[in-house]
Amino acid sequence: MKPFSRSPLRILVVRRPGAAGDALSAALAGLRHGDEAVDNIDAALARMQHSTPDVVLLEVGTGEPLDAALVARIRALGTASWMPILAFASGDAGPPGAQPGSGAPTLRMPRSQRARVEALDIGMDDHVELPEDLPLLAAMLARYQAILQSQRDMQTFGQRQRDIHDNIVHAVLTFDENGRAVETNLAARLTFGAATQNRLLATDLLGQAGSGHDALLLGGRLELQRIDGTRFQAEISSSRWKEGQQTRTTLVVRDITEQLRVERMRDEFLATVSHELRTPLTSVLGAVGLLAAGAAGALPPQAMSLAAVAQRNGVRLSKLIDDILDLTKLEGDRMVLHMRCQPVARVIQESIAANQGYASGLGVYLRAEMEPPSLVEALVCVDSDRMLQVFGNLLSNAIKHSPRGETVVVQLSEASDGFRVSVSDNGPGIAPEFLPQLFEKFSQEDSSDRRSLGGAGLGLYIARLLVERMGGTIEVGTPSHGGATFNVWLPTVTGVARGAECSALSSAQRAIQPPSGASE
């Protein structure tokens, strides 16, 4: 409430012409209120059709008798807010109200007080005698002004809340303990296809949700039904709160039909691109591989070296396609991981075996170490193919950067709440200024490096995203002896996960893993 900025009251006065009425108008003007005078009830009612006053002052004896029905008619023309209606009698009017002997037995009280009781009885707010009660009227109007102002403030506040509610782009619905909707916003009406709030409130929204009441109140992704019976996919978040003794549940419902359509289109696009890129590459690599293997007759040495160039670069292109498709899936959160419990030592062993050929070709040794040896039993919950991809990336980087005759060491050790797998090489190491970008997209130490060793700078970025998706972390260490060390931390498997994964393991074991496609 702002006591110094009260707006003047708009007062509708219904009075007989004459000196008393003029004095009232003058007094109201003196109080800085605006008054509009009419001389009969019908004129007042007609006026109220166009604009609602703040206060109505009715002179007793202006034609129609003042009764409850008339007061109700006046109130019906007002707004939802309270509108004070006062009766007044001027000195020259006769005694108002009921005749002696009618109605309840009256106590012995002054005529003016009796008139007030009668006014209140028929639904008016008070009765004053003019001109003697003019100071009382002024004080009452000041009071009404304050009350009406706070009423307006509340209405403004309520309207603002409703506007905010209606301007939330997602459907917001509030339910009571019995699962009945008690309040909805505009987006809820649009989402569910209801013309009005009442139509929506009258619908058993929770009952129509196929997955049931409780699932809906818990939130998540569900299929919901519109008023017209059509269904849509929704993402729901839910919160419970108290209104007095009542528990309310407010749901924010997001229609994700369009989002799912876009995701499906993107998956289909990815599938097409993947197919269209790999199909010609299959022919290229297949043909070159057969040529190089002498399947079409022994090649002269010079032709062999050319076939090897074609083969090497075909494989490189194939890896780049894999990386780009992986990246698209990871960044769009479309990568499906098949997490299951398995000994981390076995994953390490498999990745070493997969890279043994590459290492031998470059004259580099691979060695696995375990400290303590009991770690051979240590379990982690990972997607083994993707973990092989991560370790494979670290190993091939380490092999690539190792001088001939050196050894790349893969070490498994205990770490806080999990295990650490370190891949260390004795290569030239990583320039300190390059360390911050190491796990970023398209990061290469320099352009000449890209030419000499191959790669688009996606490997470590993908490795980081994969390790993070599997709940682990990856970082680069700074060994004192030179070279480079990459550490992958993987969390210990909790009891619950271990139980849950056992069933996944048995179903996954039915399928044998395909041999890797293009190997070097």
Added chain:
Amino acid sequence: MSDDLRRVMCVEDDPDIRLILEFSLATVGGYEVCMCASGHEAVFAAQVFRPDLILLDVMMPGLSGPETLSELRKLPEIAGVPSVFLTAKALPGQLEDLLECGATGVIVKPFDSVRLPRDIRIYWEHGRARSAH
């Protein structure tokens, strides 16, 4: 079921990949091969050729790889024959779906054309062991 892997049926719509497959499996691997350009062709040829193993592309016009396999499975003489899909591993979760179709294995494109004859033998042995149980 035969006790050795001799006859391999390949279903692949891309003519160049068909050529590579034929070269790889017949010339390098020494298998007797039957090349089919579509699922319908395969269903027709399978009854005469009586393959020991079927190699199927996944994305093909007309009958897809999985559809072709389910048609072939309706033939009594083909029902227990091990099958391997060739895929450009396009959609997420596709590998699992393919194995759900009852295939013995999945080979990812681009494949190693020199190693392919050995790889399919591994799948054939696995499929034979599985159907023996």
